[in-house]
Amino acid sequence: MLRSVILAASRSSQVERLVATAPYTRDVVRRFVAGAATDDALRATRGLVDDGLAVTLDHLGEDTVTPEQATATRDEYLKLLKMLGGAGLTPAAEVSVKLSALGQMFDEQLAYDNARAICVAADAAGTTVTLDMEDHTTTDSTLEVLGRLRKDFPSTGAVLQAYLRRTESDCRELSSAGSRVRLCKGAYKEPESVAYQSAHEVDKSYVRCMNILMSGDGYPMLATHDPRMIAIGEDRARWFDRGPERFEFQMLYGIRPEEQARLAGEGYTVRTYVPYGDEWYGYLMRRLAERPANLVFFGRALISKK
Numbered sequence: 362m363l364r365s366v367i368l369a370a371s372r373s374s375q376v377e378r379l380v381a382t383a384p385y386t387r388d389v390v391r392r393f394v395a396g397a398a399t400d401d402a403l404r405a406t407r408g409l410v411d412d413g414l415a416v417t418l419d420h421l422g423e424d425t426v427t428p429e430q431a432t433a434t435r436d437e438y439l440k441l442l443k444m445l446g447g448a449g450l451t452p453a454a455e456v457s458v459k460l461s462a463l464g465q466m467f468d469e470q471l472a473y474d475n476a477r478a479i480c481v482a483a484d485a486a487g488t489t490v491t492l493d494m495e496d497h498t499t500t501d502s503t504l505e506v507l508g509r510l511r512k513d514f515p516s517t518g519a520v521l522q523a524y525l526r527r528t529e530s531d532c533r534e535l536s537s538a539g540s541r542v543r544l545c546k547g548a549y550k551e552p553e554s555v556a557y558q559s560a561h562e563v564d565k566s567y568v569r570c571m572n573i574l575m576s577g578d579g580y581p582m583l584a585t586h587d588p589r590m591i592a593i594g595e596d597r598a599r600w601f602d603r604g605p606e607r608f609e610f611q612m613l614y615g616i617r618p619e620e621q622a623r624l625a626g627e628g629y630t631v632r633t634y635v636p637y638g639d640e641w642y643g644y645l646m647r648r649l650a651e652r653p654a655n656l657v658f659f660g661r662a663l664i665s666k667k
């Protein structure tokens with residue numbers, strides 16, 4: 362219920378204005394977002410890489426509605442990749458891209474062309490790209506674009522969401538050699554016809570999908586903060602004899618940093634997903650929807666006079 366309300370608010374421009382102008386919003390945003398500028402992203406990446414973590418960078422922005430916005434997003438990624446390469450932060454850092462930010466909603470070919478340009482730049486910088494997955498109406502289109510990109514850039518990563526009923530089958534399709542697949546639970550509000558609704562069902566699906574990916578030939582990227590899913594991931598790594606070069610854990614910037622350090626300390630590959638940029642609103646609201654404790658923290662900061 363609370364999750365639905367927050368996810369609905371994530372689409373409201375009135376609530377966005379209210380949140381953006383509240384006095385201590387910036388402090389809350391800073392916990393989950395590296396900053397507004399490319400330099401902020403680089404600084405955060407340097408810190409994480411020095412701490413032994415890998416990174417994937419996300420330039421915030423989604424639901425782009427004009428070709429000019431899509432091109433501007435592409436150009437920001439091209440600039441970022443050049444800077445990452447120049448700073449010696451590749452291949453430790455890769456980038457995560459939302460096709461909706463590249464024009465998918467109004468021109469799939471434009472989104473493909475923009476994504477391809479980003480793959481070319483990533484390849485030149487010695488790293489790769491992962492295509493984030495958005496709501497279920499975009500899944501087929503995103504997997505179609507992924508297939509086209511992988512012809513020239515086979516290391517392009519996919520994201521599959523365990524809450525979707527179709528995902529076990531997609532995991533089977535995408536568990537071939539060299540296929541990088543991030544498995545997450547899923548962050549959007551989806552109807553019962555396509556998605557499991559209870560946390561328990563989603564968790565069971567996550568484990569089934571993890572079993573398929575960890576026993577397959579691809580490169581699984583287990584994106585979760587859930588202690589139970591992480592423990593099962595560690596167990597499957599032992600069971601299927603997967604060393605740190607054959608799978609990785611992924612978590613979001615600012616969430617369970619001690620656990621990220623613990624896993625890296627135990628020799629696992631751990632990648633932190635680092636968002637940056639001005640358009641933090643939708644991203645922040647999805648994080649709040651996931652965890653009421655974050656909402657309390659946020660509410661306190663919003664009303665605080667200190």
Ligand SMILES: Cc1cc2nc3c(=O)[nH]c(=O)nc-3n(C[C@H](O)[C@H](O)[C@H](O)COP(=O)(O)OP(=O)(O)OC[C@H]3O[C@@H](n4cnc5c(N)ncnc54)[C@H](O)[C@@H]3O)c2cc1C
Pocket residue numbers: 492493494495520522545546547548549584585586587588590611612613616617633634651652655
């Ligand atoms: C690297 C990465 C990339 C992602 N990419 C996508 C994507 O492309 N598309 C998409 O739809 N979703 C994406 N997500 C979001 C994902 O789908 C989930 O919404 C999100 O990760 C929350 O699910 P969870 O597995 O962490 O567990 P949850 O079910 O949210 O939480 C389970 C347990 O994890 C622990 N936990 C969770 N959050 C915290 C916290 N803040 N502090 C302490 N403990 C906590 C608690 O013990 C909690 O009970 C991504 C997530 C990650 C980590």
